[in-house]
Amino acid sequence: NIPFETSPQAVRLYNLYNHWAMQATTYFFIFVDLSLAVFEDPAVYPLPFLATSLAEVLCLLVFFGRLVHFAKVTPRNVFWKDTKNICIVIAILGTLIDLIIYGALKISNINSVRWSRVLRPVFLINFAESHQIRKVFRSIRNTLPEITYVFLLFMFSVLMFSLMALKLFGDRNLQTVEGSPYFTNYLEIVFDMYVLVTTANSPDIMIPAYDISWLYSLFFITYVVIHTYLFMSVFLAVVYNNYKKHLKNEICKLAYMKRRKMVEAFNILKVKEGPEFVVKEAQWKELVKRVAPDISTSHRELLLRVSDDEQKGYVDKKSFVRLADLLNIQVIAMKIQAHPLENWMPRVYNSAASQCLRSMVKHRGFVWTYDVIILINAIFIALDERNPLISYAEWVFLSLYILEILLKVYTYEPRAFFAKTQFWNWFDTSIIIAALVATVLNTLLKSTSQYNSQQVLDIVFILRVLRLLRIVDSIKRFRVIMTTLINVVPTMLTFGELVLVVYYMFAIIGMELFQGKIQFFNMNSTAPLALVCGNPALKDSQFAQGKYCVNNFNDLLSSFIVLTELTVVNQWHTLANGFVLVTHQAAKLYFMAFHIVVVIMIVNIFTAFILEAFYVEYSLEKSDVESAIERKIQELG
Amino acid sequence: NIPFETSPQAVRLYNLYNHWAMQATTYFFIFVDLSLAVFEDPAVYPLPFLATSLAEVLCLLVFFGRLVHFAKVTPRNVFWKDTKNICIVIAILGTLIDLIIYGALKISNINSVRWSRVLRPVFLINFAESHQIRKVFRSIRNTLPEITYVFLLFMFSVLMFSLMALKLFGDRNLQTVEGSPYFTNYLEIVFDMYVLVTTANSPDIMIPAYDISWLYSLFFITYVVIHTYLFMSVFLAVVYNNYKKHLKNEICKLAYMKRRKMVEAFNILKVKEGPEFVVKEAQWKELVKRVAPDISTSHRELLLRVSDDEQKGYVDKKSFVRLADLLNIQVIAMKIQAHPLENWMPRVYNSAASQCLRSMVKHRGFVWTYDVIILINAIFIALDERNPLISYAEWVFLSLYILEILLKVYTYEPRAFFAKTQFWNWFDTSIIIAALVATVLNTLLKSTSQYNSQQVLDIVFILRVLRLLRIVDSIKRFRVIMTTLINVVPTMLTFGELVLVVYYMFAIIGMELFQGKIQFFNMNSTAPLALVCGNPALKDSQFAQGKYCVNNFNDLLSSFIVLTELTVVNQWHTLANGFVLVTHQAAKLYFMAFHIVVVIMIVNIFTAFILEAFYVEYSLEKSDVESAIERKIQELG
Structure with a gap:
């Protein structure tokens, strides 16, 4: 472009x-x-x-x-x-x-x-x-004005309820569970009420008032219904609507530009034929060869047949403009090839025993047998590892799985078995091979040095459990959901990029603000300040009591993990208060800004994206162009 | 029907x-x-x-x-x-x-x-x-199969990750922050991991593993991304799609039935007129009078003009069938009536001073002045109440607001001012009158008995702050959002009913299971078991430490409040564990069932509903019938 x-x-x-x-x-x-x-x-x-x-x-x-x-x-x-x-x-x-x-x-x-x-x-x-990430940023920019108005209204409402809370509870000398004064400082109330929107301090914030009378709990319930349920849904609705609208605009713009370019190309190549301008077959073929050099001759021939429906020897404007769409569709050449073994040793491969084996593998019972094996394996995994019998059983399972893959490759054509679309075959094989390598490595390490590498063992455990995932593939309804989820993954990488960008910026700022203020001491450390994370200001704080010292901004890695915890929202006020204690009240602004940017904006964009992906999946109909190709393939047989 | x-x-x-x-x-x-x-x-x-x-x-x-x-x-x-x-x-x-x-x-x-x-x-x-509530239940029933499959997949994944967690952390003799063993019992791990999906125990559950190595935090982050973000969005997507599909079906069915009935009615009343069957004007009028006896003659005349576009003296089939839609549209008769005062004493009302006053009230400056007054009022509310100057100021503000309403009623026609559609006028007036009554009552109580009724005072405070809400009406963008929110309220009542039904059932079951197990003692109680909620089993539990004793199932009211807290999700595991300690591990099932029904199903339906309401609001275009009426009104002038 x-x-x-x-x-x-x-x-x-x-x-x-x-x-x-x-x-x-x-x-x-x-x-x-x-x-x-x-x-x-x-x-x-x-x-x-x-x-x-x-x-x-x-x-x-x-x-x-x-x-x-x-x-x-x-x-x-x-x-x-x-x-x-x-x-x-x-x-x-x-x-x-x-x-x-x-x-x-x-x-x-x-x-x-x-x-x-x-x-x-x-x-x-x-x-x-990839333009994806810029597209997401453009989408955010377009959503901003609308979201800002809703946000201002939301903040106005929070401020109003905080004022009510101050008037209702300020003069009563109540105490929070920790013994500090309850709802006496307006700014602190605003922060507490904002935290309540994220539900992180519910129901603790309400308990002292509820202890006096159940009527006061209505105040908090009303607040939560309005802010957590209504306003947060409105944020999602605004983001979702903008996402839909914007996406539609982008697609329309792209389609329009593509069409204009194709018309330009047509005008260069056109030749007068009867009453209309057309592109000759030879030129069309030459063009396709130049533009897409790696498609096969038969595929090109198919496209020509679709474009030149009546075999007139030329392509008219309407069909020509459609070319770009045609080239985008993947036509999988389903060559029914002979098994390589059949070519090498046909006698053995086609013998009665081999035939019988192959039909056995193709039988449904084969899949069921392995489903049962997986279930038994699951039970064995849950049992105690140190029993030698069970660790031998692991070898049995591993060899059973390898046998399965070998049998399948023997029966089906290897190139078809490992085709790009066969996600589960790839998944199975890589898990099994990785498990084999890791298990062998683990055994070697154990036998040579009596040293059991924890990292390798951990990987073995994870791989072993991941194998169980295969059972999902046997149930059709699960497979449909999984396919949708797997289809979503590539586009989710854009969100990964977006999150990385935002996290990186916040991490850099966080490190400048909070580095070294909170320190993590090893569990067995005898340092005098180990229990207060190396900072006396944290004495008796929930941060220190929750042993959150490891959550600090002392390097990029820790910062990223803290930011992830803040994204998950729960206990974010405890984390925020910890950093406030070691610096200044204004540090709350950093955490609130992070919440607004990541939870209100980005998480909602993610949800909107999943909503749309599933909506499209549900209402999926084949586009016109795809059905034109399918029709042609069926015509040609 | x-x-x-x-x-x-x-x-x-x-x-x-x-x-x-x-x-x-x-x-x-x-x-x-x-x-x-x-x-x-x-x-x-x-x-x-x-x-x-x-x-x-x-x-x-x-x-x-x-x-x-x-x-x-x-x-x-x-x-x-x-x-x-x-x-x-x-x-x-x-x-x-x-x-x-x-x-x-x-x-x-x-x-x-x-x-x-x-x-x-x-x-x-x-x-x-109202069929609404049954419609929602039908919608839930239709969503169930699909949600069940996603839920099974989700639970399978939770079980798998729990197995991994058992293998990774089970043998390490780790301890949680409270000092209990960490990830050793499979069933407890499953519960902990389920709680992690709701984020209620994040990041605490991850801290002991993270203390060993940051690599383990990746396990939890992966888990949260897959379950909290991906699967929860998928639940919302499934509910939303079904909601849309189902809603569309219902509307189609209703429209079809209405059309069939109208055609039946037409067949009874029809008369042959030229080449087509029609309904005579007189019969049509008679029918409308019977069906909708309370619409005015001019309104009926308008509908007739719309139906009989060319004034042929009869209504054809197409227009006849549309009648039901026509009757549904509210036509607001905007009678520009004279102010009652003008009729009573025209001399005074139309005098120069009165004219000047009225044009002053209509001026924009009037609105701005009152916006400034509201802002000053907000500052006064935040200030200390015990200062006598400020409590006098309150009287000044109250009289200013009353003056405003009187002026407005004087300027605008009272019936127009209090029309059904004038939400804000109604809101203002009722708030001010209620505040006046409550303030007077409070002063009387204070002066007569030196006794300051807390309830009345609380109401005064709330009303006083609610008055600030008026400022929203002055800013156009806010007004649009508020209008959408207010439009949503009536349909939200259906959800209120739904929530009531589900809460009631769970509350009854909860009371049978947990009544009397946990007791709440007054703050100043000296009962020996006051700190453990009257049950020694709760000693050292987080439930007792958080002073959650007031959250119990000892009566319907408390049960409802506990269920609300469970709906908000945060700390629900602490509540659940408290009730588990005083009964049995199986009690966890009750809390998990509540979470699945209320949070996964009903809250998502609510979100879907808000999404759709805002979507409709954004893409709102006037329907054909409405624009036909509008055209006719413009034609008639």
Whole structure:
């Protein structure tokens, strides 16, 4: 979709720009740039500042080169109108300035803030070849105004209820379960009421009032119904509607652009034939060969038959424009090939015993037998591992599973068995092989060094249990749900990217704000402050009582895990209060901002996405083009 | 929609059946029957068994009478095919049998279980005149098979992950924060993992494993992503899709039935006119007068003009069939009436001063002034009440608000000001009047008896804060959202009914299982077991530490509040574990069943409903019929 110049040199440059090696290099350096946070202070694996800053400059150079390359293939006015290029330029300049200032201050022994690290995900967003992530960001931007109004109304309501709570409970000298004053400070009430919306402090927040009279519980129940159920559903509804509307717009725009391009191509190739302009068969074939060089001759022939329905020797405008859609459809060539063994030793493969074996494997009883074996295996897994009989049984199960795969490969054609669409066969085989390798490795380690590697053993356990998943494939209704879920996975990766970007930014900010304030001591540590996470301010806090010390912002990894816990919402106020105690009340804003961005926006987008995916799956009808091909295939037999 | 016999006597009986007094009586006795649980043991207000059982028998008699009445107007074969009649008969018989058995055992001093109380909501569901609640139940029944498959897959996955957790952590002698063994018993792991899906024990459940290595946190994060985010969204998606599909079916069915009936009516009334059959104008008018006696002549004339577009003196079939839709549309007669004061004393009302006052009230500045007053009021509310200056200020604000309403009524026509559609005017006026009454009452109580009634004061506080809500009406975007929310409220009542039915059944079961096991002692109680809720089994439990004693099943009211807390989900495992400690492990099943029914089914239906309501609101376009009327109104001027 990028408008580019049409000189041969420009085309060569453009092809080079899109070469897979160039793209892989870019991704590699984006990865390096992002992972620098692991080595920079506060680091998981510390490296000197010189090393990380040199690596960062190198990354910036690569990004700059990539951008210059892109500028060469794009007309200048288009290049500077594209916000993504401007973002990259600003990010590069910002990072350079920050590096220089930070380095200069470091030499004079002043520690400043590396603020430009927040900008790093900009490269991931703007260089990514998939437009998906940018599409999601555009979708968020479009949802923002509407969500903002609902959010303002929501906050207004929270503030109003907080005021009521202050008036109702403020003067009664009540105490919370922990013994602190109950609902006396307006700002604290607002925070408590906001937490109640996320249900994290329910029912504790209501207990002191409920102890006086059950009527007060109605106040909290009304509050929860309005905010947790009504408003949160409204947020989801707004996001979902925008998602649908926006998605529809995007698809319409794409379809329109594709159509216009195809009409342009048609106008170049057209030849007058009778009353209408058409494209000759030879030219059509040449075009398809150029555009899609890797489709087979028979496939091309099929497409031609679909486009030139009456075999007139040419393709008219309507059918020509449809070509792009036709090329997008995967036609799986179901070649019924002979089994390779049949070619190698036909006598043995077609013998009566072999025939009998193969029909046995194809029988339903074979599947049922293995379902029973899996169930028995499940029971054995649950039993105690240290019994030698049971650990021998594990070998029996493993060999049974390997036997099954071998039998299946013997019966079915291997290439068909391991076709791209056969998800379960791939899953089975890789699990079994991995389990075999891990079990052998574990046994070797045990026998040679009497040392039982816990990591390998853990992997063996997980693989062993994962095998049980196979039973799902035997029940048809489960298979349908699983297929939908598996189909959803690739697009979910976009959300993974989105979450990574947001987490990275919040983690960098969190590390600047909270690093070193809370420390984790090993379980058996005898350090005097081990029980208060190394910070006396946490004495008697719920944070320390819950042994949450391990949840800190002392390196990128811990930060990510804390942010995950905050996303799950439960106990987030305990975590937030812990960090507030070691810093300042204003730290609550960081946690509330995270909740608004991640839980109200991103989690709702995810839910909207799943809703839509299942809706599409339920109302799936084959598109016109697909049915045209199917019809043709049936015609041709 | 009920097929009924057509003899005059049957019609009279049918009209009697549908008379509002009969319906009100039925509702009253349903209410009495349901509220018996408040007086029966375990009671909020105890009454002797004889009194409650007599009341129940009376209710049953009324229900039976109502059913007999219904049987009289329905053909016998139709009556016995209707499941709702059969349900009522079974419920009546069951309750009678239970009453007799329970009474007999009570006389011989044996206490048994009043199991038939669970059946009481059956009357509410099956007698209700609105079909909404039955529609929701039908919708749930239709969703069940699909949800069951997803649920089985979900439970399979939970069981598998629990097995992995057992293998990974079972042998490590880890301890939870409370010091109990960590992940050693399979059944307890399954419960813990199920609780983790609801996020209620996150991150506590993960901390001991995370303390060993951050890699183990990945296990829990994967689990939460799959179950809490993916599967819970899938549940919502299944419910939402079924809701949409089912709703569409219902609407199609209704539209089809209505159309068929209208065609039948047309066939009776039709007269041949030229090439087509039509209904004469006079007959049409007569019909409309019979069917809708309370619409005005001008309204009827308007409908006729719409139906008989070209004023041919008759209505053709197509327009006739549309009549039912036409009658459903509310046409608001906007009579621009003179202000009553203008009629009484035109000289004064139309004087220069009065004109000036009225134009002032109509000015935008008037609204803005009052917005500023509301904001100042908000600050005064937040300030300390005991300052005498501030409590005087309250009188000033109250009189300002009353002045505003008086001015508005003076300026605008009172009937227009208090029209049905003017929600905010009604809201304002009732809040202000209620606040006036409550404030006066409070002052009187204070001055006469030096006794400050807390209840009245609480109401004053709430009303005072609710007044602030008015500011929402001044901002247009907020008004749109509020209007949607307010439109949703009437249909939400159906969900209220549904929730009531489910809560009632669970509350009755819960009271039978857990009554008296946990007791609440007043804060200042010196009872020896006050800190463990009157049950030594709760010693050191989180239930007792959280001071949750007030959450018990000792009467209907407390049960409802506990069930609400369980619906909100947070800390539900603490509540469940408390009741498990005082009874048996199997009690967990009760709490899990409640979670599945209420959170997975009903809350999702609620969310689906809000999603759809907002979707409809966003994509709202005027229907054909409505625009036909509007066109006609514009034509007629």
